[in-house]
Amino acid sequence: VQNNFISRKKLGILGGGQLGRMLIREAMRYPLDIYVLDPDKDAPCKNYAQYFEVGNFADYDTVLNFGRKTDVLTIEIEHVNVVALKQLEKEGISVCPQAGVIEMIQDKGLQKQFYAKHNIPTADFRLINNPQDLHQLDDNWFPAFLKSRKLGYDGKGVLAIHSKKDFHKAFDAPSVLEIAVKIKTELAVIVAVGKNGEIKSYPPVDMAFNEKANLVEYLFVPSRIDSKKLEEARIIAEKVARLIGIIGLLAVELFIDTDDRILVNEIAPRTHNSGHHTFEANITSQFEQHMRAVCGFPLGETSAISAAVMVNLLGEEGYTGEAVYLGLEEIMQMEGVYLHLYGKKITKPFRKMGHATIIDKDLNAAIQKAERIKSVFKIISK
Amino acid sequence: VQNNFISRKKLGILGGGQLGRMLIREAMRYPLDIYVLDPDKDAPCKNYAQYFEVGNFADYDTVLNFGRKTDVLTIEIEHVNVVALKQLEKEGISVCPQAGVIEMIQDKGLQKQFYAKHNIPTADFRLINNPQDLHQLDDNWFPAFLKSRKLGYDGKGVLAIHSKKDFHKAFDAPSVLEIAVKIKTELAVIVAVGKNGEIKSYPPVDMAFNEKANLVEYLFVPSRIDSKKLEEARIIAEKVARLIGIIGLLAVELFIDTDDRILVNEIAPRTHNSGHHTFEANITSQFEQHMRAVCGFPLGETSAISAAVMVNLLGEEGYTGEAVYLGLEEIMQMEGVYLHLYGKKITKPFRKMGHATIIDKDLNAAIQKAERIKSVFKIISK
Numbered sequence: 001v002q003n004n005f006i007s008r009k010k011l012g013i014l015g016g017g018q019l020g021r022m023l024i025r026e027a028m029r030y031p032l033d034i035y036v037l038d039p040d041k042d043a044p045c046k047n048y049a050q051y052f053e054v055g056n057f058a059d060y061d062t063v064l065n066f067g068r069k070t071d072v073l074t075i076e077i078e079h080v081n082v083v084a085l086k087q088l089e090k091e092g093i094s095v096c097p098q099a100g101v102i103e104m105i106q107d108k109g110l111q112k113q114f115y116a117k118h119n120i121p122t123a124d125f126r127l128i129n130n131p132q133d134l135h136q137l138d139d140n141w142f143p144a145f146l147k148s149r150k151l152g153y154d155g156k157g158v159l160a161i162h163s164k165k166d167f168h169k170a171f172d173a174p175s176v177l178e179i180a181v182k183i184k185t186e187l188a189v190i191v192a193v194g195k196n197g198e199i200k201s202y203p204p205v206d207m208a209f210n211e212k213a214n215l216v217e218y219l220f221v222p223s224r225i226d227s228k229k230l231e232e233a234r235i236i237a238e239k240v241a242r243l244i245g246i247i248g249l250l251a252v253e254l255f256i257d258t259d260d261r262i263l264v265n266e267i268a269p270r271t272h273n274s275g276h277h278t279f280e281a282n283i284t285s286q287f288e289q290h291m292r293a294v295c296g297f298p299l300g301e302t303s304a305i306s307a308a309v310m311v312n313l314l315g316e317e318g319y320t321g322e323a324v325y326l327g328l329e330e331i332m333q334m335e336g337v338y339l340h341l342y343g344k345k346i347t348k349p350f351r352k353m354g355h356a357t358i359i360d361k362d363l364n365a366a367i368q369k370a371e372r373i374k375s376v377f378k379i380i381s382k
Numbered sequence: 383v384q385n386n387f388i389s390r391k392k393l394g395i396l397g398g399g400q401l402g403r404m405l406i407r408e409a410m411r412y413p414l415d416i417y418v419l420d421p422d423k424d425a426p427c428k429n430y431a432q433y434f435e436v437g438n439f440a441d442y443d444t445v446l447n448f449g450r451k452t453d454v455l456t457i458e459i460e461h462v463n464v465v466a467l468k469q470l471e472k473e474g475i476s477v478c479p480q481a482g483v484i485e486m487i488q489d490k491g492l493q494k495q496f497y498a499k500h501n502i503p504t505a506d507f508r509l510i511n512n513p514q515d516l517h518q519l520d521d522n523w524f525p526a527f528l529k530s531r532k533l534g535y536d537g538k539g540v541l542a543i544h545s546k547k548d549f550h551k552a553f554d555a556p557s558v559l560e561i562a563v564k565i566k567t568e569l570a571v572i573v574a575v576g577k578n579g580e581i582k583s584y585p586p587v588d589m590a591f592n593e594k595a596n597l598v599e600y601l602f603v604p605s606r607i608d609s610k611k612l613e614e615a616r617i618i619a620e621k622v623a624r625l626i627g628i629i630g631l632l633a634v635e636l637f638i639d640t641d642d643r644i645l646v647n648e649i650a651p652r653t654h655n656s657g658h659h660t661f662e663a664n665i666t667s668q669f670e671q672h673m674r675a676v677c678g679f680p681l682g683e684t685s686a687i688s689a690a691v692m693v694n695l696l697g698e699e700g701y702t703g704e705a706v707y708l709g710l711e712e713i714m715q716m717e718g719v720y721l722h723l724y725g726k727k728i729t730k731p732f733r734k735m736g737h738a739t740i741i742d743k744d745l746n747a748a749i750q751k752a753e754r755i756k757s758v759f760k761i762i763s764k
Contacts, residue, residue, distance in 0.1 A: 005706040005762065008727075025407055028430065029722045029736075031707055048410065050429045283718065298715045305687075324387040325413055333680045336665065340411045345390075354411075380387065 009295065010035055012070030014057040016045030018342035018352065019076035019271045019287075022279070024048045026288040032295070037066045044343045060084045067093055074248065074294045075270055078102055079151055096195075096294035097248040097269040104244065105269050108176045109149040115264055118243050120236065122264045123255075124179040131170040134161070134177065143180040148173055158214070182258040186265070187223055187230075188274035189237035191250045192289045195296040199238055200289070202282060202302045204230050205274055207253070210314070213350035216273050218370060219310040220363060221281060225256065232262055240267060249290045251275065273312070277357045280338050281308035307363040309370040313354040313379060315347035321381030323347035330376050334369055336360050353379045391677065392417055394452030396439040398427030400724035400734065401458035401653045401669075404661070406430045408670040414677070419448045426725045442466045449475055456630065456676045457652055460484055461533055478577075478676035479630040479651040486626065487651050490558045491531040497646055500625050502618065504646045505637075506561040513552035516543070516559065525562040530555055540596070564640040568647070569605055569612075570656035571619035573632045574671045577678040581620055582671070584664060584684045586612050587656055589635070592696070595732035598655050600752060601692040602745065603663060607638065614644055622649060631672045633657065655694070659739045662720050663690035689745040691752040695736040695761060697729035703763030705729035712758050716751055718742050735761045 008031045013020045016038030024034050024045060036049040039056050046052055051069070055062040057077070063084035067073045072094045073085070085099035104110045115122040128134060128146065142164075148157035148171050159169055161177070186209070190202045206224060210217035223230055237252035244250065244267075251272030253265040275286035284292075284300025292299055315323070322345060331337055341354035356373055360366035390413045395402045398420030406416050406427060415432040418425070423436045433451070437444040439459070445466035449455045454476045455467070467481035486492045497504040510516060510528065524546075530539035530553050541551055543559070568591070572584045588606055592599035605612055619634035626632065633654030635647040657668035666674075666682025674681055697705070704727060713719055723736035738755055742748035 005708045005764075006710045007704075007706045007764070021410070025410065028403070028407065028725065029720075031705075031710075031723055034429070047416070047432045048430050292714065298711055300714070301717045322389075323413075324389045326387045328388045328413075329680055332674070332682070335683045338411075341413055343410065343413075382387070382389070 006031060008033055009071040010050075010069065011291070011295065012037070012067060012073040013045070013076055014063065014066075014073070014080045015076035016040070016043035016049075016052065017076060018044050018344075018354075020045045021048060021342060022276075022285075022340070023076065023271060023287045023291060026285055027291045029288075030291065030295075030297075032291070035066070035070050037062070042345055046343075057081065064088065067095070072096060072295055074290070075102065078106055078269055082106065094294075094296070097246045097250075101244055101246045101269055105267060107149050108147050109174060111267065112176055112178075114244070115240075118239075120240055120243075120264055121262060123181045126177045128170075128175040128177050131167060131172060134167045134170060135164075137177070139163075141177065141179055145178045145180060146170055147176045147178060149175055181255050181263060184256045184258050184260070185225060186253065186255055187225060187233060188219075188251060188253045188272070189233055190272060190275045190278075190286055191237050191241040191252065192286075192293050192299050192302070193241050193246055193248065193250070194293050194299045195247055198299050199241065200299045200302045201234050201238055202275060202278060202286065203304050204233050205277070207274060210312075210350070213314060215312060215314065215350065215352070217312055217314075219274060219277055219308075220367070221277060221304060221308050222363070224363075229256065229260070229262065236262060236264060240264060248293045249275075249286060273352075273355075276340070276355050277308045277310040278302075279340070280357050280359050281306050306359045307361060307366060309358045309363070309366040311356050311358070311370045311373055312352055313341070313356060313373075313377065315349055315351035315353050316378050316380045317349045319380040320348050321346065323353060323379050324382055326378040326380060327376035331356065331373050334358075334372070336366075337369060337373065347379050347381055388413060390415055391453040392432075392451065393673070393677065394419070394449060394455040395427070395458055396445065396448075396455070396462045397458035398422070398425035398431075398434065399458060400426050400726075400736075402427045403430060403724060404658075404667075404722070405458065405653060405669045405673060408667055409673045411670075412673065412677075412679075414673070417448070417452050419444065424727055428725075439463065446470065449477070454478065454677055456672070457484065460488055460651055464488065476676075476678070479628045479632075483626055483628045483651055487649060489531050490529050491556060493649065494558055494560075496626070497622075500621075502622055502625075502646055503644060505563045508559045510552075510557040510559050513549060513554060516549045516552060517546075519559070521545075523559065523561055527560045527562060528552055529558045529560060531557055563637050563645060566638045566640050566642070567607060568635065568637055569607060569615060570601075570633060570635045570654070571615055572654060572657045572660075572668055573619050573623040573634065574668075574675050574681050574684070575623050575628055575630065575632070576675050576681045577629055580681050581623065582681045582684045583616050583620055584657060584660060584668065585686050586615050587659070589656060592694075592732070595696060597694060597696065597732065597734070599694055599696075601656060601659055601690075602749070603659060603686060603690050604745070606745075611638065611642070611644065618644060618646060622646060626651075630675045631657075631668060655734075655737075658722070658737050659690045659692040660684075661722070662739050662741050663688050688741045689743060689748060691740045691745070691748040693738050693740070693752045693755055694734055695723070695738060695755075695759065697731055697733035697735050698760050698762045699731045701762040702730050703728065705735060705761055706764055708760040708762060709758035713738065713755050716740075716754070718748070719751060719755065729761050729763055
């Protein structure tokens with residue numbers, strides 16, 4: 001009668017940054033030992049794991065040997081060695097998200113072809129093998145964005161091509177040229193898929209970007225987009241997750257263009273900046289949800305507890321060095337403000353050093369607090 | 383203009399059990415490096431600190447040397463070497479709660495004398511130096527409880543003395559004899575005092591005990607006691623905190639007797655089992671609040687977000703050994719249930735292995751879920 005018990009498992013994470021650190025905050029409430037691999041000996045997860053290994057998650061042998069120490073292996077960054085992950089899958093390690101899913105998502109070209117094949121709405125694109133290919137496109141393709149097929153994130157590996165005059169800037173690497181969408185607004189939906197096929201989405205969030213840093217700067221929930229459009233966004237996001245066959249979290253970033261069309265922008269097979277508010281604003285945080293999905297546990301409820309704004313706390317321009325905090329005590333006195341610093345010793349301009357979530361039944365009041373935080377809280381160096 | 387910045391501090395914790403572990407979950411969101419001292423090499427904090435030292439927190443040299451590595455030194459258990467703490471205070475380490483406060487609270491005799499001196503209502507008592515002293519008391523003193531002056535907690539070091547027939551069981555150590563109160567109900571108030579004298583209390587909680595284990599088994603908030611009595615309890619608790627002069631958290635356990643008198647039962651100068659629900663049920667958790675108070679940060683809001691029940695998850699009777707979990711998946715499917723396991727490898731009968739908090743706007747619905755958890759979730763050994 002008592003053979004359906006659960007014993008401690010070893011949960012491995014490729015990547016030891018802030019996403020891993022926040023995953024650990026939740027995973028530590030469950031019967032899990034945490035193993036982390038990161039190339040940085042001072043990574044945010046450093047002091048919060050049963051086992052922390054300094055090593056390159058893009059290296060075959062490193063990932064293979066690390067993975068063999070774990071029962072369940074997951075990621076907090078997608079730029080990992082998928083060949084090693086495939087071998088680990090053969091050896092019976094539970095790799096979630098699966099190696100094949102990560103492999104597809106690593107390549108923006110494969111991603112776009114996948115959308116095209118399955119009629120997922122997305123901006124028109126052409127695969128570009130080398131800069132010469134650009135000259136074969138007619139003028140209607142521009143303005144556009146040239147995106148490196150691999151290793152891009154947070155605006156890295158993305159280049160605006162306004163016209164032929166910009167062709168000389170193009171990467172000499174396989175890329176995707178994506179026609180520039182006239183964006184009305186951007187939103188994100190995080191979808192979780194459990195091992196038994198169970199699927200649960202978080203309520204969509206509105207995103208506002210810092211143009212200079214090319215990073216999400218604010219999130220707002222509930223989204224101010226009309227509910228029909230939100231439902232459409234949810235259906236698209238869940239369709240992508242189902243078609244890819246992912247187990248774990250899939251963060252889906254979407255555009256709404258000036259013609260009111262919803263287009264899939266980018267996807268990430270992991271916890272995501274667009275879900276940081278879920279710690280305080282939803283019944284189950286995205287970090288707990290990811291842990292539940294990859295460990296084969298039932299998914300948690302995703303519904304919202306409160307309206308919220310999330311603001312990323314970036315390293316101040318003009319400062320590089322050991323981080324110190326200005327205005328910390330003032331924001332600690334603001335009701336409903338939850339500060340999350342990531343334990344990074346060194347600040348750099350626009351480096352993601354932390355975030356704050358503001359909970360308020362009134363979204364506008366939360367927005368005002370977020371603006372106050374931006375104006376008084378600064379991360380500088382001594 | 384920019385000299386009021388805050389740099390990382392080293393926060394030391396004497397004790398590395400579940401209270402320390404939950405403190406770390408909150409402290410890791412702030413610019414703090416965590417140092418932990420515990421005699422158990424497998425203590426719950428083991429893998430969650432910048433620096434973890436295996437050592438006896440009751441030993442002078444161990445505490446002195448450990449404390450010298452930190453900027454702020456706090457406790458998660460009060461049975462620590464206060465002579466070393468006094469020396470550390472002289473050396474300029476910020477010890478919170480202060481050595482003198484811990485010293486008084488370590489001794490149930492001094493505690494009771496303190497209540498008597500300041501007219502804090504508490505059960506009648508006599509100090510007992512050795513078992514012979516009991517014979518000098520008349521029959522009106524019994525039934526009573528004999529409590530060892532030092533090293534008691536969770537019912538340890540407490541003996542029921544129904545009549546003279548029980549005298550032979552008495553400890554041969556300085557004790558307090560406390561007349562048995564006719565208890566109608568038990569409640570607790572956690573008070574936080576900041577470095578600037580700021581004081582904030584949590585809403586009182588009702589406590590239900592497991593008689594066999596002599597442990598809190600359930601907490602209920604909001605308390606079902608009438609609001610006038612609750613206000614009286616808050617005033618008494620805050621008065622005790624002020625008079626003791628503590629900086630940090632003071633957990634005050636109180637009785638209401640059958641004559642409707644409120645009496646102080648026990649106090650603890652730290653985070654406490656009676657505040658575990660605050661992670662999910664209050665704006666600021668007791669763990670964050672303790673961190674704020676001892677680090678000299680402003681206190682957070684303590685008001686309730688939701689009704690809640692907290693249930694302690696104890697090792698099942700009849701099982702000692704490596705812990706496994708029965709019914710885990712079932713309780714993970716219950717909405718509004720937050721599981722907190724403490725990472726203890728070994729289970730023993732009635733060992734505190736974790737807790738669950740149930741959030742529901744309807745307290746009765748939460749109570750039903752708590753009972754369901756008790757009936758389906760078991761911690762046993764293989």
